[in-house]
Amino acid sequence: MTKILIIGLGSIGRRHLRNLVALGEKDVVLVRSHRSSLPDADLEGFEVEGDLGDALSKHRPDGAIIANPTSLHVDAALKAAEAGCSILLEKPVGDSLEGAERLQAVVQRTGARVLMGFQFRFHPALKLARRKISSGELGRIMSAHVHYGEHLPSWHPWENYRQGYAARADLGGGVLLTQCHSLDYLPWLVGAVQDVWGFAAKLSDLEVDVEDTAEIGLRFAQGALGTVHLDFAQQPPSHSLQVTGTEGLLECDLLTGSGRIYRVDRSEWQSYPPPNGWERNSMFLAEMEHFLAVVHGAAEPSCTLDDGIAVMRLINAVGTSSRSGRVVSLGS
Numbered sequence: 001m002t003k004i005l006i007i008g009l010g011s012i013g014r015r016h017l018r019n020l021v022a023l024g025e026k027d028v029v030l031v032r033s034h035r036s037s038l039p040d041a042d043l044e045g046f047e048v049e050g051d052l053g054d055a056l057s058k059h060r061p062d063g064a065i066i067a068n069p070t071s072l073h074v075d076a077a078l079k080a081a082e083a084g085c086s087i088l089l090e091k092p093v094g095d096s097l098e099g100a101e102r103l104q105a106v107v108q109r110t111g112a113r114v115l116m117g118f119q120f121r122f123h124p125a126l127k128l129a130r131r132k133i134s135s136g137e138l139g140r141i142m143s144a145h146v147h148y149g150e151h152l153p154s155w156h157p158w159e160n161y162r163q164g165y166a167a168r169a170d171l172g173g174g175v176l177l178t179q180c181h182s183l184d185y186l187p188w189l190v191g192a193v194q195d196v197w198g199f200a201a202k203l204s205d206l207e208v209d210v211e212d213t214a215e216i217g218l219r220f221a222q223g224a225l226g227t228v229h230l231d232f233a234q235q236p237p238s239h240s241l242q243v244t245g246t247e248g249l250l251e252c253d254l255l256t257g258s259g260r261i262y263r264v265d266r267s268e269w270q271s272y273p274p275p276n277g278w279e280r281n282s283m284f285l286a287e288m289e290h291f292l293a294v295v296h297g298a299a300e301p302s303c304t305l306d307d308g309i310a311v312m313r314l315i316n317a318v319g320t321s322s323r324s325g326r327v328v329s330l331g332s
Contacts, residue, residue: 001026001027002025002027002062002063002292002295002296003027003028003029003059003060003061003062003063004020004025004027004028004029004061004062004063004064004065004295005028005029005030005031005055005056005059005061005063005064005065005080005085006020006028006029006030006031006064006065006067007031007052007064007065007066007067007068007076007080008031008032008033008066008067008068008069008072008076009030009032009043009067010067010068010069010164010165011155011156012067012090012117013065013067013068015281015284016065016067016088016284016288017030017046019281019284019285019288020288022285023285023288023289023292025292028046029046029047029048029049029055029059029061030043030046030047030048030049031048031049031050031051031052031055032048032049032050033050033068047059052076052079053079056079056080056083056085057083060083061083061085062085062086062295063085063086063087063088063291063292063294063295064076064077064080064083064085064086064087064088065087065088065090065291066080066087066088066089066090067090069165069171069172070092070094070095070165070171070172070173070177070178071094071095071165071170071171071172072171072172073089073090073092073093073094073095073099073172074093074094074099074100074102074103077089077093077103077114078102078103078106080112081103081106081107081110081112081114082106082110084110084112085112086112086113086114086115086291086294086295087112087113087114087115088115088117088287088288088291089114089115089116089117089305089308090117091116091117091118091180091181091184091308091311092172092177092180092308092311092312092315093116093305093308093309093311093312094172094312095172095177096312097309097312097313097315097316100308100309100312101309103305104305104306104309107305113294113300113301114301114304114305114308115287115290115291115294115301115302115303115304116184116301116303116304116305116307116308117287118181118184118185118303118307118308118311119283119284119286119287120181120184120185120254120283121184121185121188121287121302121303122282122283122284122286122287122290123254123257123283124257124259124272124274124275124278125241125252125253125254125257125258125259125272125274126185126189126241126252126254128252128259128272129189129241129243129250129252129259130188130189132250132261133189133190133243133245133250136247137247137248137261137263138243138244138245138246138247138248138249138250138261139245139246139247139248139264140245140246140247141190141220141222141224141243141244141245142224142225142244142245142246143224143225143226143227143243143244144186144189144190144218144220144224144225144226144241144242144243144244145226145227145228145241145242145243146182146186146226146227146228146229146239146240146241147229147238147239147240148179148181148182148228148229148230148231148238148239148240148254149229149230149231149233149234149237149238149239150179150231150232150234150237150239151232151233151234151235151236151237152164152166152167152206152208152212152232152233153206154235154237161206161208162207162208165178166178166208166210166232167206167207167208167209167210168208168209168210169209169210173208173210174200174210174211174212175200175210175211175212175213175214175230175231175232176200176211176214176230176315176318176319177315178232179230179232180311180314180315182228182230182241183216183228183311183314183315184303184307184308184310184311186218186226186228187220187310188307189243190220190222190224190226190243191220191221191222191224192220192221192310192330193218193219193220193221193226193314193330194219194220194221194329194330195218195219195327195328195329195330196216196217196218196219196314196317196318196321196327196328196330197216197217197321197326197327197328198214198215198216198217198317198318198319198321198322199214199215199321199322200213200214200215200318200319200322201213201214201322203231203233204231204232204233205233206232206233208232212231212232212233213230213231213232213233214228214229214230214231214318214322215227215228215229216228216229216230216318237255238255239253239254239255240252240253240254241254246264247263247264247265248261248262248263248264249261249262250262256274257273257274257275257278257279258271258272258273258274259271259272260272290302313330314330317330
């Protein structure tokens with residue numbers, strides 16, 4: 001039987017627990033700090049530990065899910081890697097590139113397999129986009145644009161958003177780290193990024209001590225240009241992708257799961273609705289199924305620690321550009 005350790009029981013840790021149970025996994029151990037609002041009664045039937053080191057040595061888990069605040073990711077992942085666990089590491093890798101590279105060195109030494117928690121790689125519209133772009137159906141890609149705006153207080157209305165990790169610099173918050181999904185899936189779709197410019201600022205009336213708005217420009221190594229808008233204040237929320245090629249246009253609504261493609265040779269749109277029954281948790285459930293396959297040795301991580309570190313380098317570049325007012329080259 002597979003033993004899985006979940007570190008952190010905020011919203012995402014609870015989601016992973018529910019999905020493990022839904023997939024028939026029963027041997028789950030929980031490590032919690034008691035800082036989340038989850039009542040102990042909701043954890044009845046599961047072993048709960050207060051210290052990660054004790055949990056690793058006592059239970060010797062096969063897999064570890066790192067779901068604590070961003071600033072704590074690397075320390076927890078280092079311990080799990082040293083203990084020989086396969087790891088599902090929630091995005092981003094951590095709150096600094098230095099910490100991420102320290103983890104990379106340990107993972108290379110121990111051989112631990114790390115799956116980054118970029119669940120949008122399991123989104124049906126983005127999987128469609130990857131197929132269409134890879135097949136050449138859109139022709140040569142010229143540009144890609146993402147708009148991702150949400151309202152931070154609406155994420156968990158039962159909690160005080162001011163205390164959540166996303167709102168606090170000391171916990172690794174801010175819109176760049178918290179909503180970095182597009183900095184993973186755009187290179188996955190279009191290719192490596194060569195140059196970055198960006199602006200990031202605290203512009204809303206939210207009571208946070210982090211940047212809540214960012215505008216990012218990208219130049220991809222193959223020549224295409226891209227833009228990304230991120231914010232914590234938009235009402236109602238939206239999350240969309242548009243990719244323009246010489247032979248067509250692709251649009252994805254990442255909230256509804258739908259996509260559509262305009263083919264120049266046909267002069268018409270073709271729509272792609274989401275699979276029957278698809279909803280947001282479907283991405284997380286597919287991600288968990290894949291992680292269990294990684295734990296069992298039946299699959300290699302589809303989104304690796306190296307992918308996560310590439311995102312950290314992009315985030316660093318945006319910060320550098322915002323402070324300096326200059327384009328930042330990522331080199332080769």
